[in-house]
Amino acid sequence: MSAQLRDIAGELAELLWREHTLYRERSGTVVIRGAHVERWISLSPTGGRDQVLVRAGRILDGGTTAPARSEAVATLTEGTSELAAVCRRLLADTAAGPAPRSEQPRRGRPKKAKAAERSPKPVRGSRHTGFASWMIILAVIGVVALFVRNLATAF
Structure with missing residues (x-):
């Protein structure tokens, strides 16, 4: 069945699109x-x-694939042209289906945006070390200096 399915998919791909990529998944799906x-x-x-x-x-x-939007069961005995008609109908349903959430126009401002829909924080223009970071660096240097001083006075 797998070899037959690959052959049929190759013929079907030629009928549907001039440019196409055909591959088989581990599950046997083409x-x-x-x-x-x-x-x-x-x-x-x-x-x-x-x-x-x-x-x-x-x-x-x-380049990633979105989940299937439409599906149907078809018989292989009807021929490739009938299978192509089923595929065209499914492709038309896919094109006419509702747009993904990212493409849907917003109607008004929601009262509280969900965490996934919030826009990310703007990237800071500069990457300079902040005041708190300088204070931590100075504290570490002070601790190291005290350690070295105590070590030097011990000898």
Whole structure:
């Protein structure tokens, strides 16, 4: 089934996108990545005979894949063109689905922002040593000087 799934995925990739990357995961799932359209499709064997689980999702900015947004079970006996139609429908659902939280426009100001949604602290313009750091450095130097003085007077 794995070799058959890889062959079918190769034909399917040619039908869907000109530019694509095809790879097999350890679980036997075959993934087709269309980086130029920022979408991916995976074909996984199911328990049924000649059936595959088709999942579709988005590729995020960093190149990582987002979780699947839509999925369907399709039969391999129908042919590659019917499987391509199922994939196109799932890709259309993926494109028309709700935007991820980072892309959704905000409607008004929330009363209390969650910790994950808060903007990070601004980066300081300079990296100079602060007053408290200088005080700690002077205290350490003073302790070392007292130790050396006591050591020198002992002899």
